Amino acid sequence: MRSVLGSLFIIIAACAHTLHVSTTTPSIKEPVIIEFAYEDREFQKITWVKFKPLASPAYETHFLKKDSKEGVYRFYYLLFPLKPGEVQVRYSLRVKKASVEEIHKDILGTGYEQTNPIEGKVYDIAINPTLLHVKDVKANLFGKFIIERSIDPKAVKAYEPVYVNFIIKGKGYPPKFAKLVDIEGVKILTDKPQEKIVYKLDGAHVNYRYSYAIIANHPFTINSLHLKGYDYKSFYTINLPTQKIVVTPPKNLVDKETYPKPIEPFYKKVVAALGYIAIFIAGFLSAWIIMRYFRDSQKEEIKNAKDAKELLAILVVKYPECFEDEKRALQSGESVAKIKKRVLKGLKQCR
DSSP: OOHHHHHHHHHHHEEEEEEESSSSSOBBTEEEEEEEEEETTTTGGGEEEEEEEOOOOEEEEEEEEEEEEETTEEEEEEEEOOHHHHHHHOOEEEEEEEEHHHHHHHOOOOOOOSSSOOEEEEEEEEEOOEEEEEEEESSSEEEEEEEEEEOOOOOETTTTEEEEEEEEEEEEOOOSSHHHHHHOEEEEEEEEEEEEEEEEETEEEEEEEEEEEEEOSEEEEEOOEEEEEOOSSSSEEEEOOOEEEEEOOOOOOOOOOOOOOOOOOOOHHHHHHHHHHHHHHHHHHHHHHHHHHHHHHHHHHHHHHOOOHHHHHHHHHOTTSSSSSHHHHHHHTOOOOHHHHHHHHHTOOOO
């Protein structure tokens, strides 16, 4: 009995671990730093140490870094509580040990390729869970963020694009946006979002860029944006006002005014009729030549489009009523070369 108790005491004394949590009373979506250290005096026998918080829908975790020095293994995690109230965080710690001879054999080599893992034993070590008391907060943004919006131009001709760009920067919990531009009766093209997130000890560092192109043949108003933020100490607001866009409609080339017909001699009518016939024939021939040239120039413009963005702009501005499938395909990242072939085939049907 004494020998068993003695061996247990030796095992406990040989290793120790410490767990530090930056706060146990965070607000919802506030970054919590978990620092774990495992120390083992028999570090020569250790092949690996694995530590992690167990997954749960009540929180979100991100691995930051790990290091080891003189038998001390340190792990750093970032945790965001997602639900208010009491949240229990559980952990997993596994340590694999092998004999010093096996480890030396692996380090020095045997003259043959190492095909088998090092023989050893894996130990599952229990760690007491952490109980968090999470405060509920109602906000749109958690952390400190700024949002910049640019609109260019603010006056366009019909079917010319208006470009709207949003830049979101800050640190905290990464925000998620469903739709930043919401306008009825216009065509909104969305570029691929650029979202950069770097997780650090003070939270997630965020740099987002969202780009839109808006096409319309009538004036419209870009919607305002009102968001409530919480920087874990106090509230703040972000307010972007509405912006009216002036759109010049296409000119009406048909003269709708009517005038009384002048009284003309009969021979003048005959001469005029012959003149009309001649003009019609000449116009028909010139229209055929122009249409042929125009169609060729259209094909060249489509063939010379450098990328998906340029081809999409050509289709939106010059073919607003055609090629809807091709426009969606360009936005989803399909092959530009294949889409060009489909557009060139469909030019005759698009008047």
